[in-house]
Amino acid sequence: MTTASPAYETNRLSVIPLGGVEEVGGLNMTVFEYGNDMIIVDAGLMFPEEDMLGVDFVIPDLSYVVENAGRVRGILLTHGHEDHTGALPFLLKAVPVPVYGTPLTLALVQEKLREYDVATDLIAVMPRDTVTLGSFTIEFIRVTHSIVDGVALGIRTPLGNVIHTGDFKLDPTPVDGELMDFHTFSRYGEEGTLLMLSDSTNAEKGGFTFSEKEVRRAFEDIFAKTRGRIIIATFASNIHRIQQAIDVAVQFRKKVFVCGRSMVKNAQIALELGYLKIPEKTWLTIDRLRDMPDNEAVILTTGSQGEPMSVLSRIATGEHKHITIREGDTVILSAKMIPGNERSIGRIINHLMMRGADVKYEKASEIHVSGHASKEELKLMMNMVRPKFFVPIHGEYRQLAQHARLARNSGIPRDHIFILRNGSVLELSETGAAQLSQVHAGRIFIDGKDAPSVEDIVLRDRRRLGHDGIVIIMVGLERDTRQVVIGxxxxxxxxxxxxxxxxxxxxxxxxxxxxxxxxxxxxxADVNLLQAKLRARLKKYLRDTMDRYPMILPIILEV
Ligand SMILES: [Zn+2]
Ligand SMILES: [Zn+2]
Incomplete structure (x- = not known):
């Protein structure tokens, strides 16, 4: 199935998305090839959808780059979100090459690589720096997004310039004051851009995406009206959002408790690198929460997507050591409800409300703004860069199709726009561009920590069923009393x-x-939550006692 790309032979540039063009916010990874040189932009994961039982996360099938490992000159990261970096430990095991990114991106990655016991050269770059890798010279261009230190890439090739926008929005008032580098994008437009790949996440949304600063106003409103404790859940990587929560907490003379491993770790990294600013004696350790008057406590945590093992989920179900929800508490889910997670999120909201909390969430309040550009911003980007050819990325087909339509309306001819699939090879030459061939692409399901070796990546699922097998836990509960009646x-x-x-x-x-x-x-009372608990418990037990990782499927019957 896998073929060597014809780019190998002549003066051709190949662009191959290995993930990110059939899913929204996941698996982002694109390969660029010229002659004998290959570079990789991003290597992301995707969190499993609710029907992917027994899976921790998903990464792109890496076999194409693994088979061409000798030609890979480097990996370039646009920003630190896991949908752009989460597959790195697995990729680096098979393709040990240097990784280039901005300081915060690399600090977040470093932490992950350490967890997986993978080492490589991490080379820090700043916006407007350039790096030459074989036939490619890459310039890093600052963008605004829902994580600090994001960049787009300007890639110079012998055939012409390519812009890869990464994830972006045009935020005129970013929290850290670091503006998008319009100047550099326009410079590419003036010089001439052969191809642009651009973020399609919000290509369906009209107008402009609100500035991150808008969230501050919503926070201020809630803080002003609330007498009890305030719990804010967001993504651990959203340093801007964490900063705003802290700023508003300080403004209202409250103390901040950061709860949850990933959030504490990210906040510490950001603090050390100077991306997060916290006045002294504002961030307290969680054991001091007990002595704090309710109207002075703000708790920051993760779990905004309803993840069953997260801190917020444990708080919601009364299983958290330090935090028990009571009447008067306000919980703010300051994140987008990612499609596919609505049921889990709804479940958490139910549990929190049942325990007496007031819950603010996306649909009911302005406590989240997107990190991705809406239609007008996408058009502006198109007008600045003025690419000859266009490939929408970062979305499902419908978002890519909407973005393609915007491109047509902005004057890019229909036959210069390519909606690619994962594994599609877009070839550019002196004479034009065409999608001619396909390389092997797909998804690998990861359960557990072990970074598989080269062959494992391909054989893993099959071997795993053959080797570690499958364990099914079957429990029957009496529908009303919730007593165990079977198993x-x-x-x-x-x-x-x-x-x-x-x-x-x-x-x-x-x-x-x-x-x-x-x-x-x-x-x-909650079948999904109980399944998650049983699975997590047994997984840990089998790992600790036997070092085995079978697929675990809890089945709960209500009789
Ligand atoms: Zn993304
Ligand atoms: Zn992102």
Whole structure:
């Protein structure tokens, strides 16, 4: 299936998205090839959709770059979001090349690589720096987005200039005061741009995306009206949002508690690098929450997508060590409800409200603005850069199609616009551009931490079923009383249990029973949440006791 690209032979530039053009906000990764040189822009993951049972996250199928590893000159990162960086540990295991990015992006990546025990050269660049990798000279161009330190790329090739926008919006009043570099984009427009790849996330939305500063006003409104504790959930990487929450907390003379491993870690990194500014004695450790008057406490945490194991989820179901929701608390979900997560988020909101909290969320309040450009901004970008050819990226087909329509309306001829699929090869030459061939592309499901080796990446799912097998936990609950009436039955196929003693199976059964008994009432009332708990508990147990990672499928019947 995999073919060497014809770019290998002559004066041709190939552009190959390996992910990001069939999904919104996931798997972003694009390969550029000229002659014998290859560069990779971003290598992102995607979080599983609700029907992908037993999966932690998804990465692009890397076999094409793995097979061409010897030609890869470097990896360039546009920003630190996981949908652009999350596949790096896996990619670097197979393709150990230097990685280029801005300081915050690299600091976030460094942390992840350490977790996975992967090392490589991380080379920090600043906006307007240039780097030469084989036939490519790449310039980093500052953009505004929902994470600080984002850049677009200006890529000079022997055939002409390419602009890859990364994720962006045109924020005229960014929280950190670092404006988008309009000047450089216009310079490319004047020089002539062969091709632009641009962010399509909000290509369906008219007008302009609000500035991040708008969120501050919404926060101020809520802070002014609230007497109780305020809990704000957002993405750990959204340093701007965290900064704004802290600024408003200071303005209202409140103290801030940061809760959750990833949020604490990111805040520390951003603080050390100077991207986050917190006045002294504002950030307190969580154990001091107990002594704090309600009207002085602001808690920052993750879990805005309803992730079952997140801090917010544990707070919502009464399982958090330090935080118990009570009447008077206000919870702000300051993030977009990502499509596919609505059910999980709705569940968390229900639990929080049942416990007496007032919950503010996207649909009911202005507490989130998007990090992506809407139609008018996309048109402005198109007018600044004035590309000859155009490829919409970062979206599902419908967003790409809307963006393509905008491009046509901005004067780019129909046959100069290409809506690509993952693995499509767009070839540019002196005579034009065409989509002629296809390389192998797809998705790899990752469960657990181990970064698979080269062959593993391809064989992994098959091997995993063959090697570590599958464990099914079946539990029947009486619909009303929530008493366990069936099981827990432990059924396994191809897993070590088959030749293990009955003792181990009995132990697992006890463990599952205990887990069910330990959870709070509203967890047991919630099949999805209970499934997540059982799975997490058993996964940890099998990892700790046997170092095995079977696929685990909890099935809960209501009888
Ligand atoms: Zn993105
Ligand atoms: Zn992003």
């Amino acid at each position: 827990p039955e432990i059924i396994s196929r191809g897993f070590v249990f088959e030749d293990a003693s009955q003792e181990i199976i009995a132990e697992v059964r006890d463990l599952m029973n205990q887990t069910i008994m330990d959870v709070e009432e509203d967890v047991i």
